[in-house]
Amino acid sequence: MKREICAALLLLLLIAAAALNTLHIDRLTELVEAGLARAESAAEQGDFETALAMLESSQSAWHGDRNYTDAFLRHPDLDAASDAFCELEALLRQKDADALPAAFKKLRYHLESIAGMEHLSVRTIF
Numbered sequence: 001m002k003r004e005i006c007a008a009l010l011l012l013l014l015i016a017a018a019a020l021n022t023l024h025i026d027r028l029t030e031l032v033e034a035g036l037a038r039a040e041s042a043a044e045q046g047d048f049e050t051a052l053a054m055l056e057s058s059q060s061a062w063h064g065d066r067n068y069t070d071a072f073l074r075h076p077d078l079d080a081a082s083d084a085f086c087e088l089e090a091l092l093r094q095k096d097a098d099a100l101p102a103a104f105k106k107l108r109y110h111l112e113s114i115a116g117m118e119h120l121s122v123r124t125i126f
Helices: 002-044 048-064 066-072 073-095 100-118
Strands: none
Touching: 002 048, 002 066, 002 100, 048 066, 048 073, 066 073, 073 100
């Protein structure tokens, strides 16, 4: 009976850890997305300095949580998101307004994909 109780407690602990992981990645991506929205709005108005500051704020939030991201997220996904951040930063510095919407979309796609993979579903389990 002790083994069954230990197994049940371990299962509950794993479920709780998965739920906390999902909450954490959701909060992190929401924080980053809020900064991206402000950056995109500023860039649309031609204020590239503010857009860069907002992007850097988002990037700092994302990279500032390395203890979590490096431990729980796949490194190829992190690399893709980092590349998208750098690409967007370069376009903002060049003030390339035509290419910015696609770069914002690409970065959002990577962040949404990462967050989506952390949500439990049949697809993420198998």
